[in-house]
């Protein structure tokens with residue numbers, strides 16, 4: 001393990017910013033801390049960087065305690081949200097800063113700067129000052145500056161959040177490719193779930209100073225451990241149900257059968273079942289009756305249609321309980337083929353394998 005945290009806690013007055021965190025970061029992986037504002041992501045990153053000191057617990061780098069090792073000596077590179085370049089230094093001076101502080105020979109610094117500027121594709125900006133660069137270019141330079149002294153670990157705090165959507169998407173894949181080609185252990189903080197899902201090897205979901213779930217993106221997405229994770233990562237329908245059997249539930253007068261793999265905690269009385277909008281299907285007229293026999297089919301009315309380009313987001317009101325809305329994300333083609341509009345009656349299918357069930 002490159003970085004290990006054992007029962008790390010950090011408080012600011014009454015606020016417990018980081019609460020008994022246990023974490024292992026394997027070498028060469030990219031880990032994302034994901035969670036809502038104020039959940040302790042930056043504090044946790046700053047503790048690892050050595051910019052904050054933990055109240056209790058221990059931090060290890062490759063098995064050795066980091067206690068008493070100041071930030072400078074950890075050799076961890078850092079990239080912040082924005083405005084982190086030295087405004088009075090040019091691009092190349094910014095990138096050369098770390099190696100210069102470490103008293104590298106001039107020729108090595110020169111070669112390193114050249115290499116990095118090429119790597120992040122800002123070679124032709126080398127003599128400019130930060131204020132002459134776009135936000136995306138500034139973050140490329142910030143990345144080059146962080147990588148210049150060959151850090152053991154790269155720490156990124158919302159490096160893309162100040163950029164517009166298109167630049168963000170490009171830089172996402174560039175950072176990921178760079179991280180993989182260098183094999184550098186990296187931790188990135190984000191509150192953007194899409195960013196975490198597309199970039200991370202492992203996602204660490206945080207809430208109120210604690211880690212609530214940790215796993216590869218696909219697992220976090222398909223098997224969220226709690227309703228909080230389910231609602232925070234992607235969109236989710238939450239349906240209140242009564243339990244009528246081991247894996248059978250009553251939802252607004254309809255019986256739903258759910259695959260046992262979706263039920264991972266003991267349940268009593270009531271439960272909440274969660275299904276992603278893209279898992280909700282609209283029955284074609286020809287298959288309606290056949291599907292009805294297999295259950296999990298509800299009649300509903302289309303309340304609203306939102307056009308999203310290739311897809312449409314439908315808000316559906318079950319006929320037996322119109323106030324319990326269900327969102328369905330379907331190909332725009334389906335809406336066109338079935339001639340759906342607001343007020344259309346449809347049958348929706350809730351596939352048994354698409355649910356996660358939580359205690360109410």
Ligand SMILES: Nc1ncnc2c1ncn2[C@@H]1O[C@H](COP(=O)(O)OP(=O)(O)OP(=O)(O)O)[C@@H](O)[C@H]1O
Pocket residue numbers: 012015016017035036037038039040041042043044191
């Ligand atoms: N230096 C500080 N002094 C006092 N309280 C602090 C300090 N730094 C952080 N906090 C508090 O600790 C908690 C966690 O803050 P932190 O900055 O780690 O959250 P975050 O997850 O990074 O949020 P965001 O997504 O908004 O950046 C918050 O309640 C915050 O107000």
Ligand SMILES: [Mg+2]
Pocket residue numbers: 041042043189
């Ligand atoms: Mg933060």
